[in-house]
Structures are given as C-alpha cells and as structure tokens.
Amino acid sequence: MQEDKHVITMLVDNEPGVLSRVVGLFSGRGFNIESLCVAETVTPGISRITIVTKANPPVVEQIEKQLNKLINVIKVRDLTREASVMREMALICVRASPEHRAEILRIVDIFRCKVIDVGLEHYIIEVTGDEGKMTALLNLLRPMGIKKIARTGTIALLREPK
Amino acid sequence: MEMTGAQILMAVLKEEAVDTVFGFPGGAVIDIYDELVKTDIRHILVRHEQGAVHAADGYARASGKAGVCLVTSGPGATNTVTGVATAYMDSIPMVIITGQVPTHLIGNDAFQEVDIVGITRPCTKHNYLVKSVEDLARTMREAFFLARSGRPGPVLVDIPKDVANQTAVFKPQEEIKIKSYQPNYRPNMKQLKKIVGLVKEARRPLLFGGGGVILSGAAEAFTTFARQTQTPVTTTLMGLGAFPGSDPLWLGMIGMHGTYRANMSTGACDLLIAIGVRFDDRVTGKIETFARDAQIVHIDIDPTSIRKNVGVAIPVVGDCREALNELNRMIAADNQNRFEARHREWLEQIAAWKEQHRMAYDQGTETIKPQFVIDKLFELTQGKAIITTEVGQNQMWAAQFYHFDGPRQFITSGGLGTMGFGLPAAIGAKAAQPEHTVIDIAGDGSIQMNIQEMATAMQSCLPVKVLILNNGYLGMVRQWQELFYEKRYACTTMDHQPDFVKLAEAFGAVGLRATRPEEVIPVLEEGLACEVPVIMDFVVEKEESVYPMVPAGANITEMLLV
Numbered sequence: 001m002q003e004d005k006h007v008i009t010m011l012v013d014n015e016p017g018v019l020s021r022v023v024g025l026f027s028g029r030g031f032n033i034e035s036l037c038v039a040e041t042v043t044p045g046i047s048r049i050t051i052v053t054k055a056n057p058p059v060v061e062q063i064e065k066q067l068n069k070l071i072n073v074i075k076v077r078d079l080t081r082e083a084s085v086m087r088e089m090a091l092i093c094v095r096a097s098p099e100h101r102a103e104i105l106r107i108v109d110i111f112r113c114k115v116i117d118v119g120l121e122h123y124i125i126e127v128t129g130d131e132g133k134m135t136a137l138l139n140l141l142r143p144m145g146i147k148k149i150a151r152t153g154t155i156a157l158l159r160e161p162k
Numbered sequence: 163m164e165m166t167g168a169q170i171l172m173a174v175l176k177e178e179a180v181d182t183v184f185g186f187p188g189g190a191v192i193d194i195y196d197e198l199v200k201t202d203i204r205h206i207l208v209r210h211e212q213g214a215v216h217a218a219d220g221y222a223r224a225s226g227k228a229g230v231c232l233v234t235s236g237p238g239a240t241n242t243v244t245g246v247a248t249a250y251m252d253s254i255p256m257v258i259i260t261g262q263v264p265t266h267l268i269g270n271d272a273f274q275e276v277d278i279v280g281i282t283r284p285c286t287k288h289n290y291l292v293k294s295v296e297d298l299a300r301t302m303r304e305a306f307f308l309a310r311s312g313r314p315g316p317v318l319v320d321i322p323k324d325v326a327n328q329t330a331v332f333k334p335q336e337e338i339k340i341k342s343y344q345p346n347y348r349p350n351m352k353q354l355k356k357i358v359g360l361v362k363e364a365r366r367p368l369l370f371g372g373g374g375v376i377l378s379g380a381a382e383a384f385t386t387f388a389r390q391t392q393t394p395v396t397t398t399l400m401g402l403g404a405f406p407g408s409d410p411l412w413l414g415m416i417g418m419h420g421t422y423r424a425n426m427s428t429g430a431c432d433l434l435i436a437i438g439v440r441f442d443d444r445v446t447g448k449i450e451t452f453a454r455d456a457q458i459v460h461i462d463i464d465p466t467s468i469r470k471n472v473g474v475a476i477p478v479v480g481d482c483r484e485a486l487n488e489l490n491r492m493i494a495a496d497n498q499n500r501f502e503a504r505h506r507e508w509l510e511q512i513a514a515w516k517e518q519h520r521m522a523y524d525q526g527t528e529t530i531k532p533q534f535v536i537d538k539l540f541e542l543t544q545g546k547a548i549i550t551t552e553v554g555q556n557q558m559w560a561a562q563f564y565h566f567d568g569p570r571q572f573i574t575s576g577g578l579g580t581m582g583f584g585l586p587a588a589i590g591a592k593a594a595q596p597e598h599t600v601i602d603i604a605g606d607g608s609i610q611m612n613i614q615e616m617a618t619a620m621q622s623c624l625p626v627k628v629l630i631l632n633n634g635y636l637g638m639v640r641q642w643q644e645l646f647y648e649k650r651y652a653c654t655t656m657d658h659q660p661d662f663v664k665l666a667e668a669f670g671a672v673g674l675r676a677t678r679p680e681e682v683i684p685v686l687e688e689g690l691a692c693e694v695p696v697i698m699d700f701v702v703e704k705e706e707s708v709y710p711m712v713p714a715g716a717n718i719t720e721m722l723l724v
Contacts, residue, residue, distance in 0.1 A: 013342065016291075021283060028284045058469060065466040071288040071308065074342040 001056035005034070006080045007156045008063065013072040014040060014047040021070050022049060031055065031063050035088070035153025046074065050155045079156045086156040089128045091116075092138070095145035096123045104144060111137050122147060167295040167326040168197040171259070174302040175203060177335060180230050182206065182221060182593050184214040188234020189274060190261025193326040198232070206593060206622045209614040211238050213586040215245025216612070219254050220590030223573045224548055224600075226379070228255040228309045229590065235261045236274030239320070240281065244580055246316050247285040251577025252400060253377055255314035257305050258286075264324040265293060279320050287315030295328040300336070307338040312345030313464040314377055345463060349480030349488060356476050357435070357459050358492045361391055364433035366508040368453075369393045370416065373400030373576065374438020374462055374482050381405070381569040383486035384437065390493055392501040393435070394512055396424040398445050399561055400576040401438070407545070407565030413512065414521070417445040418712045419558045422519035422721060423512050425712065428453050429719035430511070436460045438482045441471040442577070447718035461485045519710070519723055521562055530679050532556075532631040532702040535686075536563035536603065539629065542686050547599040548573065548591050552584040552608030554638035556631050558708040560603040582611025588626040589619050599627070599690065606632040606659055616669040619695040627689055628697045630662055633704045641707040645722065666697035675699040 012018045019038055026033050034052040041048050055063060060078065067076045079086070096104055096119075108115055108125055111133065117124035127137055131154065138146070165173065171194060175183070182204045187195045198205055208214040211233045218229030229249075233242055239260040249256045263272040279291045288308050290301050298321070305317040361367060375384045375397070381404045388395045388411050395405045396416040405412055414421030416428060428434070434456040439445070446452040449471055457475040460468050461482055468477040478485055523533040536559050539547075549564055550573040551557040557574055566572050573591055575583040584602040592600040602609075609630055619626050631637075636654040643651050666673030672692050676685040682700065689698040710721035 017279065017283070020280070024283055062466065062470060069464070069466055071340065071343050 001058070003054050003056050004080070006053050006055060006060050006078050007050065007084070007086060007154055008053060008067070008076065008078050009048060009050045009156055010067055010076040011041065011074040012047050012049055013074065014045050015072060018047070018072045019049070021072060022051075022067065025066055025070065026051075026053075029062070029066065031059065035151075037153045037155050050153070052154050077158065079158060083159040084156050085159060086130055086154050087128050088131065088134060088152050088154045089126070090134060090149060090151040092125045092127065092141060092146060093148040094123055094125060094141050095147055096121060097144075100144045104141070107137070107140050113137070163332050164329050165332045166193070166197070166329050167298050167321065168193045170295070170298050170330065170332050171302060171321070171326070172197050172201050172203070173332055173334070174299055175230065176201065177303075178228070178306045180228075183230045183232050184208060184217040184221070184590065185232035186211050186214055186234065186238060188238050188261060190235035190263060190323045191232060191326070193323065194232065194259070194261065194321070204593070206589070206618065208586065208618045210612065211241035212245050212582065213589075213612055213615040213618060215242040215256075215258060216248065216580075216583050216586035217590035217593070217615075217618075218256055218258075219245060219249045220550060220573055220587030221594045222249075222254050222256055222590075223587070224570055224591035225594035226570065227594070228257055228306055230257050230259070232259045233261070234274065235263055235278075236276045238274075239278035240276055243281060243285070246282055246318060248575050248578045248580045248583060249316040250285045250287065252373060252575065253314050254316065255309040256316040257309050258316055258318040260318060260320045262291065262320045262322040265322045266324070268322065278318065282318050286318050289318040289320070291320045292322070292325050295325050295330040298325060298330070299332060300338075303336065303338050304340065307340075308343070312343070346479050347463070347481040347484055349461065349478045349485040351488065353476055353478045354485060354488050354492065357478070357489060360433055360457060360459060360476070361435070361493065362496070365504065366431045367391070367393045367433040367435060367505070368427050368431035368456070369395045370397070370428075370434055370436045370439060371395065371401040371404045372398040372437070372439030375401055375404040376569040378438065378463070378482040380438070380483035380486050383483055383490060385409075386490050387486050387493070390490060390498060390501075392498065392505050392509070394427060394509065396420070396427065398439055398442070398576070399574060402561060402572045403566035403569045406567045408567055415561055417718075418447070418714070419562065419708050419710065420712075421521060421562075422710055422723065423515035425710070425718045425721060426515045427512055429455075429717070431456045434458045437486065438462060440467045446471065447712045447716055451717045522724070525679060527679060529703045530676060530682055530700055532559050532633070532700070532706055533563050534679065535629065535631060535682055535700050535702065536560055538682055538686055539601070540564045542683070542690060543599060543601075547571075547601050548595060550574065550584040550588040550591060550600065550602045552602070552604045553579045553581045554605050554608060554636070555641065555708050556603050556605040556608070556637075558638075559631070562708075581608035585609065585612050585626070585628060586615045586618070588628075589615060589622070589624050592624040592626050593622070601627045601629055604628055604630050605637055606630055606634065606662075607636045607656060610660075613665070616666070616671055616695060616697070620670050625693055625695050627692070627695070629689070630697065630699045632659070632662070632699050632701050633706065634659065635704060638708070640705070644705070644707065645711070646713065662697050662699040669695070671695040671697060673697050673699065675701065677701045
C-alpha cells in the first residue's frame with residue numbers, strides 16, 4: 001500500500017513525560033517519525049507537537065487513534081489534506097570562497113533568506129519555507145559545500161476560515 | 163483537614179471502596195504501611211511482588227472491581243512489571259502503588275531507585291509520579307477513574323517517600339474530569355440500525371465475543387442477542403463465560419486451539435458480529451483469509467481496536483452492553499421463529515461439523531490423560547468453580563474441557579500469556595469470592611514460576627486449590643517442537659522436578675497425587691473437600707498434545723486434528 005507523508009499536529013498537556021509518551025508510542029508500534037517539533041502554545045499548560053510521518057492509510061488511521069488514546073493528548077489532527085500552512089526553518093552554514101560569495105548572496109536574495117553570520121570562509125543562512133523550498137535551496141548550495149546544517153522539522157497550522 | 167500523604171492515600175482508598183490490598187513492604191513505603199494497618203483494609207502479604215500484582219489482577223477479574231497492589235521502590239516496582247503488562251494486555255482495572263525514593267534524591271541513582279514511570283509507560287493505561295503531596299488525592303482519584311472507565315486498564319502511581327510524609331489539606335470527594343479523556347460509551351444509533359439490517363439479511367451469521375463483553379458486564383445482553391436471533395456463538399479465550407457453555411448455540415472457543423466447528427464456522431459465515439474483541443493473531447490465524455466470506459461488524463469501546471487488524475463493514479465505538487441492549491431492543495419485535503427458519507441450514511451444517519470432529523480424547527487404562535482430569539473436575543464441581551490457569555497446554559485444556567456458564571469464572575492471562583499467573587490470581591480471586599471454589603489449573607513448568615505464593619495462601623487463610631497436569635515437559639513448546647521442529651526437544655524437558663506433594667506439605671498445605679486413571683476421581687474428591695490450600699499432582703501422559711491446532715500463520719480453517 002502506498003505510503004504518503006502526513007503532517008500530524010496535536011495539543012498536549014505540558015507535563016513531564018508527555019513527549020516520551022508520544023515518541024514511545026511511535027517507536028513501540030513501529031510508526032515512523034520524519035520530524036518532530038514541540039513548544040508551548042499561548043494557553044498555559046498546553047503545548048503543540050507537530051510530527052511528520054510516512055505511512056499508508058490504515059497506519060495513519062491507527063496513528064491518529066493511538067495518539068488520541070494517550071491521556072495527555074487533547075486533540076489530534078492530520079493536516080495533510082486540510083487547508084493549512086506549513087513551514088520549517090533551517091540554519092545552513094555554507095562554504096563561501098571568494099569566487100562563490102556573490103553567487104551565494106544572489107541565491108539568498110532569490111529565496112528571501114537572511115545571512116546571519118559571516119566569516120572569511122563561510123556564511124550562515126537562515127531560511128524558512130516549506131519542504132520544497134528547502135530542497136531547492138539545498139540543491140543550489142550543495143555545489144559550494146555545506147559545512148553544517150540544523151533544521152527544525154515542519155510546524156503547521158490549520159488556516160482560519162476567510 | 164491537615165493530613166499526611168500516607169493518611170490521604172488511605173482516605174482515598176476508603177472513598178474508592180477498596181477493601182483489599184495485595185502488597186509487599188519496603189523502605190520507600192514504610193510510612194504508607196504504617197497508616198495502612200490502622201485502617202480496616204485487608205492487606206495480603208505476598209512472597210514476591212509479581213504475586214501481589216497478579217493477585218490484585220485475579221481479584222479484579224473475579225469481582226469486577228479495581229484491584230490494588232502496593233509495593234516498594236526499585237526492585238519492588240520492577241518485580242510488578244510483568245503483572246502490569248499482563249493486566250494491560252487483558253484490559254484489567256488495577257491501581258498499582260509504588261514507593262519511590264524521596265523527591266530530592268530522584269535522578270541520583272539512590273538506593274532502590276528506578277524510573278518505574280518510564281519503565282511502565284508502554285504497559286499501563288496511564289501512570290503518574292506524584293511530586294507534591296498537594297497533588298496526591300487528585301492523582302489517586304484520577305488513577306481509579308482511568309483504571310475503571312472506558313477500556314479498563316492498569317494505572318501506576320509512583321509516590322516518593324517524602325510525599326507520603328508531608329502534610330496537606332485533604333478535601334474529601336471531588337469530581338474527576340479529564341478534558342483529554344472522554345470515552346464514548348453511547349453507540350451510534352444509525353450504525354446499530356445498519357447492523358440490525360445485516361442481521362435480518364444474514365443466512366450464516368456468527369456471533370463472536372471477547373473479553374470486552376465480560377468487562378462491560380454485557381454477558382446477559384450478549385446471550386439474549388444470540389438466543390433472540392438464533393445466532394451461533396463463539397468467543398475468544400478471554401470471552402469464555404460470556405455465553406453459557408451448555409447452550410445449544412455454543413460452538414466453543416475460536417482460534418489456534420479453537421474447536422473444529424467454531425473455526426470452520428468462521429471460515430464459512432456471511433456475517434461476523436464481533437463484540438469486545440481485538441482480532442489477536444492467535445484468534446485470526448492468517449489475517450488475509452480470516453472470515454473472508456463475511457461482512458464484519460465490530461463493536462468496541464476502544465477506537466484503536468477497530469480496523470487495527472481487519473477491515474470492518476460497520477464499526478461501532480461504544481460500550482458493548484449499551485450497544486447490545488439497543489440491538490436487543492430493536493430486534494425484540496422480530497419473530498424468533500423467522501430467524502430460526504432462516505438459519506436452519508446453517509445450524510445443521512454446524513451440527514455436522516460437530517459430529518465430524520468432537521473434542522475428544524481416549525482415556526486408556528494405563529496413564530492419565532490431562533483432558534480426562536479437567537473433564538472430571540468439571541463434573542465434580544458441576545461447572546461452578548472459578549478456574550484460573552497458568553499458560554500453555556494446561557490453559558488450553560482448561561479452556562476446552564471446562565465449560566463455563568457465567569462470566570468472571572475463567573481467569574487467564576490471554577494477551578501476554580504469563581506463566582506464573584494462575585496461583586497468585588487464584589489467591590486474588592479467592593479473596594474476592596471467598597464462598598467460591600477457586601482452582602488453579604497448572605502445568606508442572608509454570609507452577610514453579612510463582613510457587614512461593616503457596617505461603618501467601620497459607621498465611622492469609624485463602625484455601626485455593628492447585629491442580630498440576632504434570633508431564634515433565636514445558637508441554638506447549640514441546641508440542642511445537644514435535645510438530646514443527648522434528649521432535650528436537652530443545653530444553654523443554656524438566657527432568658528434575660520437586661516432589662509436589664512434599665512441597666505442599668512443606669508449606670503446611672495438603673499434597674495429593676494421582677498416577678493412574680482410577681486415582682483421578684478420588685484425588686479430585688479429596689482435594690475439592692479440603693478446607694486448606696491443596697496441591698493435586700496429576701502425573702499425566704507425557705507427550706499428549708492440544709488439538710485442534712492451527713499452525714501459526716495458517717488459515718483458521720486449516721487445523722491439525724488428532
């Protein structure tokens with residue numbers, strides 16, 4: 001059966017151990033995690049976890065149900081086919097030799113990224129966007145030499161009604 | 163009122179109507195024990211913490227109430243893990259209270275410290291570490307609420323020693339509401355109407371119940387449904403007793419060691435009404451071909467059970483009893499005779515299967531057949547005893563040859579398959595139902611896993627009976643080795659066994675032995691008449707196997723028969 005990417009977002013009680021309950025559920029049942037983000041919401045005591053997973057339809061159904069079954073999980077939603085916005089962020093440290101410096105800055109400009117650290121041999125670039133943008137940018141920067149990278153994984157929100 | 167944590171704990175146990183606690187003291191729970199003995203709650207002192215947790219489990223299964231177990235930190239807590247996992251797999255309501263090192267030492271690798279909340283996270287319904295005495299009462303109430311409601315399960319509460327000592331103001335009885343936990347009891351009526359439609363159309367329906375029928379108190383409604391619609395009934399191991407074993411509509415158990423007619427019916431039915439089951443691999447065999455001609459209707463309180471293993475035509479999330487009561491009400495108007503006429507051919511086919519392969523054994527004159535022992539036990543107890551089991555051949559023969567007429571009569575570790583479960587579970591069941599005869603049907607292998615609990619039975623004056631089917635083998639594994647590993651009996655022979663009669667006597671219990679067929683009935687009669695704990699050692703045919711048998715992963719209708 002076809003495995004598709006799903007972005008699952010959930011509100012959870014902000015208590016010690018909640019993240020390990022969620023992660024333990026995935027590892028214990030053999031579900032896959034491609035990325036995971038967690039941080040507090042504006043409501044005290046409630047956090048949002050966003051997980052990107054790859055699974056076929058029956059497994060996704062199980063993932064949602066199993067998450068809902070956890071006592072500390074308040075609400076679960078699969079945003080994949082919903083009207084939603086999704087972003088991830090990356091900090092990319094790229095080798096910046098004299099012959100590439102201008103080219104890198106042009107790419108940064110085209111992709112509307114920011115250079116947040118400069119050295120004789122490198123730039124650190126901050127970029128936010130969806131997965132497609134990340135891939136495109138990385139493909140362009142790779143020939144210059146990517147020294148280090150830190151990515152956040154996807155966060156997502158349902159769009160409000162217009 | 164200002165109270166210590168230990169006093170608050172006792173106050174909540176009283177609120178929750180706890181009358182019995184199974185446990186084993188230690189440094190981290192010494193303050194709790196100091197308060198416990200001041201109450202009228204009965205404490206049953208076990209010999210190993212695994213015994214405590216299985217006994218609390220047996221108590222819960224026999225009574226329908228939440229079982230409670232109290233142990234100390236570190237090894238006390240880790241010794242409960244198998245029992246917690248056992249209860250989790252079978253959805254048994256239990257509250258496990260573990261002591262913990264004082265809060266300021268947590269994380270320091272202190273003496274007898276272990277992260278039991280971390281360890282039991284995947285095998286509890288939920289668990290808590292209580293960090294402040296202010297949270298203790300609410301946490302305990304939540305624990306009982308979670309253990310009993312929805313799909314029941316074990317809940318563990320870890321209480322650091324200083325929390326038991328600190329004081330807080332105790333507020334009696336508060337309503338527990340957890341916003342992220344609202345089990346759906348009420349079934350969807352539209353879905354139920356669709357089920358009624360299918361029931362009326364079906365030519366070859368099969369009613370298939372599991373442990374959920376018993377847990378939700380739905381056995382009566384389940385029986386009514388079957389009789390009203392003249393639908394033949396099978397159950398899982400966990401569902402035995404949900405439908406009277408003496409009823410003509412009863413087919414026997416389904417699954418790897420199910421009856422021929424139950425498994426054949428599953429293969430041939432056109433409507434499978436599954437209630438309170440989870441389609442375990444031991445039940446379905448090869449999942450792709452399971453009930454392939456049938457539309458499957460599935461009612462369960464736990465949404466994750468539905469469509470986990472098999473596709474379902476009509477899923478219903480809700481309480482089994484409420485759903486069955488509604489179905490019965492909708493169908494009551496219909497004519498029972500109409501169902502009878504409609505299902506006649508089907509019932510005749512099932513009767514033919516029954517004739518083809520009965521559950522049978524040949525009791526010769528030389529060695530005792532294990533099935534014969536269970537058969538006679540059933541007769542002599544008139545089917546009224548509470549039976550617990552260990553795991554393996556003893557468990558399967560008990561399920562096949564003791565016919566249960568009511569729920570909570572058969573207590574067995576179904577999901578986890580825990581050897582060593584039966585004796586402590588029998589002790590718990592006897593504590594819950596002292597007026598009933600409680601018998602642990604055991605093998606010579608598994609009884610030795612928790613044999614120390616004989617001392618518990620003696621000290622607590624709980625006269626349970628242990629019936630050992632002694633074949634000198636780890637019989638179920640031996641059977642697999644015989645059938646699928648060319649009789650290479652790798653490490654399944656138990657050449658040295660204790661003398662179980664002397665062992666019983668060493669505990670102060672009664673020990674009896676039968677080695678010949680004609681001794682079986684006298685030994686059973688004497689053992690059943692005993693007013694103290696008794697071990698009956700039946701030396702049985704060494705290489706007897708459990709049949710029918712569906713090889714693991716085979717189609718449910720492809721059975722090895724005797």
